[in-house]
Amino acid sequence: MPYLSRAGVVLTLAALPFVLSLFQVVQLTVFMIFSLLALSLDLIWGFGGILSFGQAAFFGVGGYAYGVVGINTGLSMLALAGAAIAAAVLAALLGYFTFYGRVSDMYFAVITLTVTLILHQVMGTTADPRYAIGAARLGGYNGMTNVPSLALELPGRPALVLEPVPLFYVVAAFLLCILALCHGLVRSPFGRVLAAIREDEGRTEMLGYDVRWRKLVTFVLSGAIAGLAGGLFAGWGNFINPQVFSLSQSALVVIWVMVGGRGTLHGAIVGALVVQHLTSYLGAASVSYTSVALGLILVAIVLLFPRGLVPAVLGALMRVLARPRPAVSESP
Amino acid sequence: MDLLAVTAFGIVYGVATLVLLALGLAVIFGMMGVINLAQAEFLMLGAYTVLLASSHGASVWVGIALAPIVVGLVGIVIERTIIQFLYGRMLDTMLATWGLSLALVGIVTLLFGPTTEGIATPLGYMAIGRYSIAHYQLFVVAVALGSLALTWGLFNRTRFGLVARATMQNAGMVAGLGVNPSRIYMGTFAFGSALAGLGGAVMAPLTGVVPTFGLAFIAKIFITVIVGGPVILLGTTTAGGVLGLVESAVSYASTPIYGQVAMLVFAIVLLRLLPQGLSGFWRRGV
Secondary structure (H helix, E strand, O other): OOHHHHHHHHHHHHHHHHHOOHHHHHHHHHHHHHHHHHHHHHHHHHHOOOOOOOHHHHHHHHHHHHHHHHHHHOOHHHHHHHHHHHHHHHHHHHHHHHHOOOOOHHHHHHHHHHHHHHHHHHHHOOOOOOOEEOOEEOOHHHOEOOOOOOEEOOOOOOOEEOOHHHHHHHHHHHHHHHHHHHHHHHHOHHHHHHHHHHHOHHHHHHOOOOHHHHHHHHHHHHHHHHHHHHHHHHHHHOOEOHHHHOHHHHHHHHHHHHHHOOOOOHHHHHHHHHHHHHHHHHOOOOHHHHHHHHHHHHHHHHHHOOOOHHHHHHHHHHHHHHOOOHHHHOOO | OHHHHHHHHHHHHHHHHHHHHHHHHHHHHHHHOOOOOOHHHHHHHHHHHHHHHHHOOOOHHHHHHHHHHHHHHHHHHHHHHOHHHOOOOHHHHHHHHHHHHHHHHHHHHHHHOOOOEOOOOOOOEEEEOOEEEEHHHHHHHHHHHHHHHHHHHHHHHOHHHHHHHHHHHOHHHHHHOOOOHHHHHHHHHHHHHHHHHHHHHHHHHHHOEOOOOOHHHHHHHHHHHHHHOOOHHHHHHHHHHHHHHHHHHHHHHOOHHHHHHHHHHHHHHHHHHOOOOOOOOOOOOO
């Protein structure tokens, strides 16, 4: 992105809390947290070419880790680090067994999905009070309540709990920093090799690159980002429950990236914002309607716009805009 | 002695249900290389067929007989409208069938409501010493064996099976010999769907029927099929045996949920050693 548009994005984000209502600011904050989750999937899928159905699992594990650490220590910053680390450890374990086992992409997708499903069931059975880590009760399907809010904890000063508007800025800063980090990563030599793996794994390996190690590193990073998003989510709502591991939540992450287009990073963010705005406009009519709509959207995008909805629409717009100048567009 | 017999039957029964539920998925994956994430919803549709049949006064047996036909037809519709455009794009097929699975759960919830409907388990009990075994469980084991035999017979002893195996190896050659491969794909997919319908229908009286019926089984059956690998019958049966044993052992010791966790962990470690599944190194066949 050119510097001008970057500055534009930062200025717009800085100005938004002055324009929007408090409710909209709170809502946009959670949409940005979801964007972070979408970003984590685009990193591994759009650049590594590895479709993970398990980003919701890392998101959820991050959320629970934030809750457990936050309730036990009262330090939200430590809890946020814990969220990223817990998710990264899970990703490292899964990634070691699958990538180093040279499991095919399809098997990998199914394994990540089953891990998410089983986490959903396991967390659902923790309703009994004896399922507690320190002071944090896991709470079964009712979820974990009393999760502490995000707060600014500087040594020697009382903790400053973030109000909605500062929280908005903190989340926006996280999103922009991690977007910049990911951009840096995919443009680095490491990222070039990653793209080569996506295009042709066998050939990349024959050229002497350790494919398994690079896939593992990318997957762990992606898991850590998803876990961080989960931690922010739990801090945002003071709450986390097994619903984050559900099939529809896992599908949503994939839908965000498919709508925004794979392999662009900012596309994933746009996709998450667009889809979440749409679903909140359509209203919470019924979970079943949402489920039907999401499912049909997924089928339709795969059949009609496999490169992503936003890129397809933008492409069509470009073609329409280019039409008044046929001399340019028709030159071979 | 009685305890031993009942425990042994419990393990056989666990393996049989796993094989019965996973067989449809294994046929579709093993023959066509398609992972159908809506397979759990095919089980659910089979279960609802039984529920509808019994609520309209027909017996459970009629429902169980109808389920493979109904779900097979649903399979044909889905193959014609969605799957046939996505052959060769495996991950896209998974995504599309995943969307389908969400949509089917939503549609069934809208039509029949989110509550669990019970179906009375037919047949009685049989006493073994101080313990008892439901006759219906024996029926489940029999259906599992019957489905295995049917699948083996269909692919090894009929003309359709011969042509189907040929199509999976070289669709162009089959087309050159005057058979439309598209029809064969459709038939294979319908057969896999019908097997799922049968499995769901048979399990319905035991578990109750709910739109998320398939969710309880989906993780298990995918693990079984993946660990089983590309050889459909032998792979699925072996994987069902090994994983069923792990699951029932851990379930006896703690809870069924941890049984599933143990099964998943075992499967992931096993795939580290045998990435193509248990049958990956064997001779290709059905």
